[in-house]
Amino acid sequence: MAADTATSKQNLVILGGSYAGLSTAHYLLKHVVPQLPGKEGYQVILISASSEAMCRPACPRALISDDMFPQDKLFVSIPAQFEQYSKDTFKFIHGTVTSLDHQDRCVTVSVKDGDTEKINCHAIVIATGASTASPLLGLNRDSETLRANWNEFRAALPTAKHIVIAGGGPAGVETAGELGEYLNGRAGWFHSKLENPKVAITLVTADSKILPILRPALATKAEKLLNKVGVTVIKKSRVTKVSPPGAGAGAEDALTANTTVTLEDGKVLQADLYIPATGMTYNSSFVDASLLTDYGRVETDPGTLRVVNGGALIYAIGDVGSHARPAVHNILNTVPILCANMKRDLLLAVQQDASVGEDRHFKEDTRETQLVPVGRSKGVGAFMGFRQPGIMVWLIKGRDYWLWTTGGLWSGKHWAKES
Incomplete structure (x- = not known):
């Protein structure tokens, strides 16, 4: 049954309930809506397929x-993070956006109870992120589904003798390192590799090295750390076929199926567990194709975060937008800029004068920045172009995969001050 949300409020609608969506909602509620004329006439609506947010980098x-x-x-419960705000200014909808009409500025949502709801929007922020190839490595649907996938994987893990992981980026390397140390332990100080590991783990990458964003010396160090926990790295070889089809990727009865993995050079690997950690699928299927890049990202002005050709008061932020490399630090750097430009646009809609100021512009920092734990205590990385020692990688990320930072983000304390 379809319902049309009727309200006298001006709805500022955010699509997506992870880092970008929650941060934008808090920032708007703290620093934008209170500064608008007739502020009581605005409502922030957050729509998310999951009622819980989670620290996705911790999945490996x-x-x-x-x-x-x-x-x-x-x-953490998303509604609980917003109980601090008046019910008149914030609303949470647990559902999946199925269509976006950017010309009339409205969205259609399939809500959790099965009904369909159409919401008229004054402004729209697309923050739906991306889905991982493996349903073990991200909140692709909701937290209940992710937990169920983990439970299925854990049940199969004790009998696995060979695990194959496709993808040499951070997700693949971190997953291989975590599983390797957990299942096999770590080779001693004077051994370059772990001999006769209990579980063979193979990491396959099409690139000439793992961790393509990092310099070769750091990639080489990461590979040596993987060797010490029983991981073998195959480079310059792409996975061309898996049997059964959809193995490891969430196909029915295939998440933990015994898998035949065929590489482009014809080599065949027999895996008790197969984990695809290759790339992402951007969550933009509900967006008109005219607003998307060839890779499925929402085409976003790299400076202002407005959606190109989307019309007034439509923005994109986070992994789904084309403005920057998908990374949490890029999300955090863009939130204040998007919200400042939205405030300017909202003010211009009610007062046509120069007092609203100029646009703010985001400029991506493209210096080498990536921290990659390899097991519980080791890792490699660089920050703003500077190589980081392993102890710093562990201290900043490896000890709990950023969990020390998420409390402030989910609760909005991180955004207590306007920036």
Whole structure:
């Protein structure tokens, strides 16, 4: 049954309930809506397919066991994070956006109870992110589904003798490192590799090195660290076929199926568990194709975060937008800029004068920045072009995969001050 949301409010609608969506909602509620004329006439609506937010970077370790992280910190209720605001200014909708009409500025949502709801929007922020190839490595649907996938994987793990992971980026390397150390331990100080690991783990990458964003010396160090936990790296070889089709990618009965993995050079690997960690699918199927790039990202002005050709008061932020490389630090740097430009646009809609100021512009920092844990205590990385020692990689990310930062983001404390 379809319902049309009727309200006298001006709806500022945010699509997506992860880093970008929650941060934008908090920032608007704290620093934009209170400064608008007739502020009581505005309402922030957050729409998310999951009622819980979670620390997605922690998945490579969290998928092994619930004991790896405190679950009440790994997963948090989204509605609970917004109880601090008046019910007149914020609304949460648990559902999936199925269509966006950018010309009339409205969205259609399939809500959790099965109904369909149409919402008229004054402004729209697309923050739906991206889905991972493996349903073990991200909140592709909702938290219940992710937990169920982890439980299925954990049940199959004790009998696995060979695990194949496709993808040499951070997700693949981190997953291989976590599983390697958990299942095999780590080779001693004077050994370059772990001999006769209990579980063979093979990491396959099409690139000439793993971790393509990092310099070769750091990629080489990461490969050596993987060798010490029983991981073998195959480079310059792409996975061309898996059997059964959809193995490891969430196909029915195939998440933990025994898998035949065929590489482009004809080599065949037999895997008890197969984990595809290759790239992402951007969550933009509900967006008109005229607003998308060839890769499925929402075409976004790299400076202002407005959607190109989207019309007035439509923005994109986070992984789904084309403005920057998908990375949490890019999300955090863009939130204040998007919200400042939205405030300017909202003010211009009611007062046509120069007092609203000029646009703010985002400029991506393209210096080498990436931290990659390899197991519980090791890792490689660089920050703003400077190589980081392993102890710093562990201290900043490796000890809990950023879980120390998410509490402030989910609650909005991170955005207490306007910036």
